[in-house]
Amino acid sequence: MQLGVCYYPEQWPRSMWADDAKRMVELGITHVRIAEFAWSRMEPRAGEFAWEWLDEAVATLADAGLKLVLGTPTASPPKWLMDAHPDVLPVRADGTRWNFGSRRHYDISSEVYRRECRRIVTAMAERYGRHPSIVAWQTDNELGCHDTVPSYSDAARTRFQAWLRQRYERIDALNDAWGNVFWSMEYPSFDAIGLPNLTPTDANPIHLLDFRRFMSDEVASFHREQIEVLREHAPAADLLHNFMGFFTTFDHYRFADDNALDVAAWDSYPIARTESIALPEEQKARYARTAHPDVSAFDHDRYRAIGRGRFWVMEQQAGPVNWAPWNPVPARGMVRLWAYEAFAHGAELVSYFRWRQCPYAQEQMHSGLNLPNNELSPGGLEVQQAAREIAQSPALTGLGAPARASVAVVFDYETQWMFEIQRHGKSFDYQTLVFDYYESLRELGLDVDIVSSKADLSSYRLVVVPSIAVIDAALVEQIERGGAHWVFGPRSGSKTTTFAIPSSLPPGALQRVLPMQVLEVETLRPTLAPAISIGDAQGVANHWREHVRANGETRIDAQFDDAWPAILSRGKVRYVAAWLSHALHRAVLQQAANEAGIETQQLADGLRIRRRGGLTFAFNFGAQPVRAPAPANATFVLGDALLKTGDVCAWQDA
Numbered sequence: 001m002q003l004g005v006c007y008y009p010e011q012w013p014r015s016m017w018a019d020d021a022k023r024m025v026e027l028g029i030t031h032v033r034i035a036e037f038a039w040s041r042m043e044p045r046a047g048e049f050a051w052e053w054l055d056e057a058v059a060t061l062a063d064a065g066l067k068l069v070l071g072t073p074t075a076s077p078p079k080w081l082m083d084a085h086p087d088v089l090p091v092r093a094d095g096t097r098w099n100f101g102s103r104r105h106y107d108i109s110s111e112v113y114r115r116e117c118r119r120i121v122t123a124m125a126e127r128y129g130r131h132p133s134i135v136a137w138q139t140d141n142e143l144g145c146h147d148t149v150p151s152y153s154d155a156a157r158t159r160f161q162a163w164l165r166q167r168y169e170r171i172d173a174l175n176d177a178w179g180n181v182f183w184s185m186e187y188p189s190f191d192a193i194g195l196p197n198l199t200p201t202d203a204n205p206i207h208l209l210d211f212r213r214f215m216s217d218e219v220a221s222f223h224r225e226q227i228e229v230l231r232e233h234a235p236a237a238d239l240l241h242n243f244m245g246f247f248t249t250f251d252h253y254r255f256a257d258d259n260a261l262d263v264a265a266w267d268s269y270p271i272a273r274t275e276s277i278a279l280p281e282e283q284k285a286r287y288a289r290t291a292h293p294d295v296s297a298f299d300h301d302r303y304r305a306i307g308r309g310r311f312w313v314m315e316q317q318a319g320p321v322n323w324a325p326w327n328p329v330p331a332r333g334m335v336r337l338w339a340y341e342a343f344a345h346g347a348e349l350v351s352y353f354r355w356r357q358c359p360y361a362q363e364q365m366h367s368g369l370n371l372p373n374n375e376l377s378p379g380g381l382e383v384q385q386a387a388r389e390i391a392q393s394p395a396l397t398g399l400g401a402p403a404r405a406s407v408a409v410v411f412d413y414e415t416q417w418m419f420e421i422q423r424h425g426k427s428f429d430y431q432t433l434v435f436d437y438y439e440s441l442r443e444l445g446l447d448v449d450i451v452s453s454k455a456d457l458s459s460y461r462l463v464v465v466p467s468i469a470v471i472d473a474a475l476v477e478q479i480e481r482g483g484a485h486w487v488f489g490p491r492s493g494s495k496t497t498t499f500a501i502p503s504s505l506p507p508g509a510l511q512r513v514l515p516m517q518v519l520e521v522e523t524l525r526p527t528l529a530p531a532i533s534i535g536d537a538q539g540v541a542n543h544w545r546e547h548v549r550a551n552g553e554t555r556i557d558a559q560f561d562d563a564w565p566a567i568l569s570r571g572k573v574r575y576v577a578a579w580l581s582h583a584l585h586r587a588v589l590q591q592a593a594n595e596a597g598i599e600t601q602q603l604a605d606g607l608r609i610r611r612r613g614g615l616t617f618a619f620n621f622g623a624q625p626v627r628a629p630a631p632a633n634a635t636f637v638l639g640d641a642l643l644k645t646g647d648v649c650a651w652q653d654a
């Protein structure tokens, strides 16, 4: 359990640096991230490097005993570079270019920009790569943020054509796979293929999907070019990137493949995230100051998988931020709670954004651990408390890694892209569906691993697949081989990899283990809500429902009030033929978990628990005080069973 902070020495007079470093250490901070936006100061003019200030900043922080994370500055190319290469500005879907004057104003496919990035990263890595206090390097900053990926530039088009040529080899094969006979979309050659923007009506969904796959690969290859330089010059450092919450523009599992990352780091802004995702207004209101209890946990569990067990929070909300629709002050205790929550889910480091609120430029309304006048902010005081508690508790300092959970939830990036391309009804959002399942499991007191469908799932007792567009033979083999119980949600197996309906009808290859067919699907406006009950839980279908036929030995376990099957099963495999209201999801998952031999509990509203290394942590995100479900004779290593809003406790497992 280590605490860090993001710091921008270039934004403050040098006379403050030594005192900042000293106060960081006094606060209990061990890691500091710097430099990720400082290109204009590292290289004020083309080829003219000015390292002296950074040398001094690094030395000052290192001398104080801090470990450093150095960011490559490629998210903010300086003006001289943009003037010399205006084509580096990314192109939006409407064909216009973004302007200079903020950040992320570069086209990820630009060969010129990639060359410039390799140049600055090499210069930086040659200078600092073997510095003993620099323990990690971050590439760029939040790749894909601010909608700058995809770019619809000429560079992207040329590279997309090459990507397609490699994938399909022959243009006839592409025309067949894409179904281009439809509307006379056939192409005479790969060079003739454009980007799927500015079409009068929908572009071909497979054209859109392949473009998204290509862009995802572009993001990964952009990062990898920096990794190659860093592995050579900074062989001992951990290499990472800071990903975002609820962010699906590229496939993070593929991004992390092949030694491209040592740690998955991500940036956690729970209140702002709660405000900006598709949650019902009632929940946004309820959790306005604490954030939704699962919104950070969801990404902790996802990034733990992406980092193959190793993840950090690179930026943690420390108070009100500036970029959500509304930016309230967090309830007292939350800034401390979020650190423990991340640790309970397996984080090695929680690093707050930022050391001090900057009184000028874009983020002047964004809090930090210090106010602009250098007094500790309310968030800073909470971090001080957490740091003291951790330092005083051997049980917290020496926490082991989290064990593998008995429940896995499959999250699949391509499914997100496919269902975004073809929502069919405006309220269908795959990630929101996954989140609803995840929330249900967490309300049942379960620890969850979020995993790729390609991971080895053999050790899980329950695998929940809220949906997955393509079910391939390998996944069916995992079902046939393992002893797990499986729950599949609607739209599973509804597409092929080339974005067509499987010839055997959905759910495609799943029929091998669960004979059934989806005959028709419907999206539901809010006034269409077929009713259903499961055990004691009453509810409806929202957003999406299927009309399905059970074949062979498949059982119908529940029906809608108009007699269409809602839940089907055979053996250990279940299929849910609709997006069910929340209490019904919970009921289905509780049944499945209990059948799989997993004990569940019903946690109080707003309460969550998480186990790690022999401890159970409990967190209260709700408005009312609650009692944590600790045994009567539990030994607490943090707090006690009675939790006010924003409070946390931890006890030793018996």
Ligand code: GAL
Pocket: 141, 142, 145, 267, 269, 315, 321, 322, 323, 353, 363, 366
């Ligand atoms: C992140 C970004 C930081 C800062 C922060 C403000 O998205 O990486 O540089 O802008 O948001 O919340």
